[in-house]
Amino acid sequence: xxxxxxxxxxIGWWRRLWEPFWALPATIALGSIAIGVVLPIADxxxxxxxxxxxxxxxxxxxxxxxxxxTAMISVTGLVxxxxxxxxxxxxxxxxxxxxxxxxxxxxxxxxLGVFTGSFLYALTVLRSIEGEGSSASEVPQASVxxxxxxxxxxxxxxxxxxxxxxxxVQASQVIxxxxxxxxxxxxxxxxxxxxxxxxxxxxxxxxxxxTTTPLLAVERHGHITAIDSAAIAEWAKExxxxxxxxxxxxxxxxxxRRIGTVVSVKHLDTDxxxxxxxFVRLSSERTVHADFGFGIRQLLDIAERALSPGIxxxxxxxxxxxxxxxxxxxxxxxxxxxxFIRDGDGVVRGSYRPQTLETEGKxxxxxxxxxxxxxxxxxxxxxxxxxxxxxAALPEHSASIRxxxxxxxxx
Numbered sequence: 001x002x003x004x005x006x007x008x009x010x011i012g013w014w015r016r017l018w019e020p021f022w023a024l025p026a027t028i029a030l031g032s033i034a035i036g037v038v039l040p041i042a043d044x045x046x047x048x049x050x051x052x053x054x055x056x057x058x059x060x061x062x063x064x065x066x067x068x069x070t071a072m073i074s075v076t077g078l079v080x081x082x083x084x085x086x087x088x089x090x091x092x093x094x095x096x097x098x099x100x101x102x103x104x105x106x107x108x109x110x111x112l113g114v115f116t117g118s119f120l121y122a123l124t125v126l127r128s129i130e131g132e133g134s135s136a137s138e139v140p141q142a143s144v145x146x147x148x149x150x151x152x153x154x155x156x157x158x159x160x161x162x163x164x165x166x167x168x169v170q171a172s173q174v175i176x177x178x179x180x181x182x183x184x185x186x187x188x189x190x191x192x193x194x195x196x197x198x199x200x201x202x203x204x205x206x207x208x209x210x211t212t213t214p215l216l217a218v219e220r221h222g223h224i225t226a227i228d229s230a231a232i233a234e235w236a237k238e239x240x241x242x243x244x245x246x247x248x249x250x251x252x253x254x255x256x257r258r259i260g261t262v263v264s265v266k267h268l269d270t271d272x273x274x275x276x277x278x279f280v281r282l283s284s285e286r287t288v289h290a291d292f293g294f295g296i297r298q299l300l301d302i303a304e305r306a307l308s309p310g311i312x313x314x315x316x317x318x319x320x321x322x323x324x325x326x327x328x329x330x331x332x333x334x335x336x337x338x339x340f341i342r343d344g345d346g347v348v349r350g351s352y353r354p355q356t357l358e359t360e361g362k363x364x365x366x367x368x369x370x371x372x373x374x375x376x377x378x379x380x381x382x383x384x385x386x387x388x389x390x391x392a393a394l395p396e397h398s399a400s401i402r403x404x405x406x407x408x409x410x411x
Contacts, residue, residue, distance in 0.1 A: 015289075021103040028113030029120055032150075036124025040140035061129050061139045068147050069122040072154065076115040079161065083108060086165050094174055095301035097286075097294075101177065102168060111154075111161040118150040171316045175302060179323030181288050182295025183330055189292065189354075190334035211267050215243065215260040215276055217253045222282035224251050226290055227352055229341045232279050236349035239272055240265045243279065243341070243350035249291040250355070253282060260352075292327070293355045296364065299324050304371045307378065314377055321378070324364055325385045331357040332393035332401065357393075358400040365404055369411040382408055 017023060056064075087099055102108065125143045167173050224247055232243050241264035253259060259280060262268065286294040303320035306313040336357070341350035365382065372378035386405045393401050 019104075021109065024106070024109040025113035025116060028110070028117045032117030032121040033124050035146075036121045036143070039143045039146065040125060040128040043140040043142045056139070056144075058129050058139055061144045062126060064144055065122045065126040065129075065147055068151055069119050069126070072115055072119040072122065072151070075154070075158065076112070076119065079112060079115055079158070082162075082165060083112075086169055089169055090174070093169070094171070095298055095305060097298050097301055098174060098178065101174075101181075105164065105168070107157075107160055107164045111157045114150070114154050114157050118147070118154050121150060122147050171302075172319060175299065175316075175319050175323050178288075178295055178298050178302075179326060182292050182299075182323075182327050185288055185290070185292040185295065186327060186330050186334075189290075189337050190331070211264045213262040213264070213268060213273065214258050215245070215262055215279075217255065217257050217259050217280070217282070218277060219255060220277075220282050221253055221255045222284050223286045224249050224253060224280055224291075225283045225285075225287055226281040228279055228281070229350075232341050233343035233349040235275055235279075237343050237347075239268060241268070242348070243276070245280070245350065245352040247280070248293075248353040248355055248359075250286055250293045250297075253280070291355075293360055293363075296324065296327060296360055299327075300364065300367050303368060307371045307373075307375070314375065317378060318381055321368070321381050321385065325388070328357065328361055328364065328385070328389060329392060331360065332389045332397050335394065336396065356400075357397050358403075361389075361400065361404045362407070365407050369408065372411075379408070379411060 083102075087102055090102060091099055125140060125147060128140055128143070227245065227249065235241075236243050241262055243260060243262055245260035247253065247259045262273070262276065286297070288295045299320045303317040303324075305311060306316040306320070337354040339351050339354050340348045341352065343349050368378065368382060372382075386401065386408055390398075390401045390405065
C-alpha cells in the first residue's frame with residue numbers, strides 16, 4: 001500500500017463550503033430568520049410545554065423585542081470594531097499571513113453569527129405581534145422567551161469572545177497555535193512509521209515510443225492549495241498515461257507556466273487534455289491544510305520580524321524556533337512522504353514534489369542564519385536544534401541533516 005499523502009488530495013466540498021469567514025455567521029443568521037417565521041405559528045403548542053414563558057401583553061412583547069434588536073445591532077458593531085483592531089495589531093506585530101488563523105476561529109464566527117442572528121430574529125418575531133386590541137394569549141409568548149434566551153447566549157458568547165481575543169494576540173499563543181496546526185498536518189501527510197520504503201518506489205518507466213505532452217496552467221495563476229490525486233489517478237488510468245507534476249503544494253504558479261508532463265501511450269486530443277486543468281487547485285491565499293510549509297512560513301515570518309532592528313525581540317524569535325524545532329523533529333523521525341500518485345490497484349499513475357525535511361530544513365536555516373546577523377543566541381539555539389535532529393532522525397534523513405549542519409557550521 002502507498003503511504004499517506006494527504007497533500008495530494010482535495011479538501012472536499014464540505015470543508016471548502018465552511019472555509020469563508022462569512023459562511024457560519026450567514027448560516028446562523030438565516031437560521032434565526034427561519035425560526036422567527038416558524039416559531040410564532042406554532043407558539044400556542046410550544047408555550048404549553050415550556051415553563052417560564054413570557055406572560056406580558058403586546059406592548060410588553062414589542063418593548064422587549066425592540067430592546068433586543070436595538071442592543072444587539074449596537075453590540076454587533078462593537079464586536080466588528082474589536083475584531084478589526086485585533087487583526088490590525090496582529091498584522092503589524094507578527095505577520096499579515098496569520099490573519100487567516102484569527103478569522104477562521106469558530107468563536108469569532110459564532111459570536112458574530114449569534115449577535116446578528118438575535119437581531120434578525122427579534123425583528124422577524126416583532127412583525128408577528130398584532131395591534132393594541134390583541135390579548136396576551138395572542139402574543140407569541142414562547143417566541144419572545146426565546147429572544148430573551150438568545151440575549152443570554154449572546155452575552156455568554158461575548159465574554160468568551162473577549163477572552164479569546166485577548167489571548168489571541170499573545171505571542172506565545174499565536175506561535176503555539178501555528179505550531180499545533182502545522183504538526184497536525186505533518187502527521188496527516190507523512191507515512192506510517194515502519195512503512196516499507198522500497199515498496200513505495202516503482203520500477204523506472206521507459207519513455208521510448210511514448211507521447212510526451214507539457215502540462216500548463218492555462219490562464220491561471222496563484223498558490224497551489226490542493227493536488228487532486230484521485231482525479232489524476234482516474235484520468236491517467238482511463239487514458240493509459242502518467243502525470244508527472246514538477247511543483248509542490250504552496251508553490252506560486254504564473255499564468256501559462258509549465259507545471260508538469262503527461263506521458264501517454266497514444267496521442268491525446270484537446271478534450272482529454274482540457275480535463276487536466278482541474279488536477280491542481282490554485283488560490284490567492286495559502287492555507288496550512290495540505291501545505292504544512294505555510295505553517296513553517298508563518299513561524300519564519302514571526303522570527304524574522306522579531307529579529308529585525310526595529311523590533312529586536314530575540315525571545316519571541318526563540319519561541320518561534322522552538323516550534324520550528326518540533327516540526328522539523330517530527331519530519332526527521334518520520335519517513336519521507338511518497339512522491340508517487342497511485343490508483344486503487346496500487347499502480348503508479350503520476351508523481352509530484354512533496355515537501356520534505358530537506359527542503360523545509362534548508363529554508364529554515366538559510367533564512368534564520370541570514371536574519372540572525374551573527375547573533376550567538378540564535379545561532380546557538382539553531383545548533384542545539386540540529387544536534388537533536390541528528391540524534392533522533394531516521395537513517396534515511398542522515399545525509400540531509402549532515403548537509404544542514406554543514407550550512408550552519410559555515411555561518
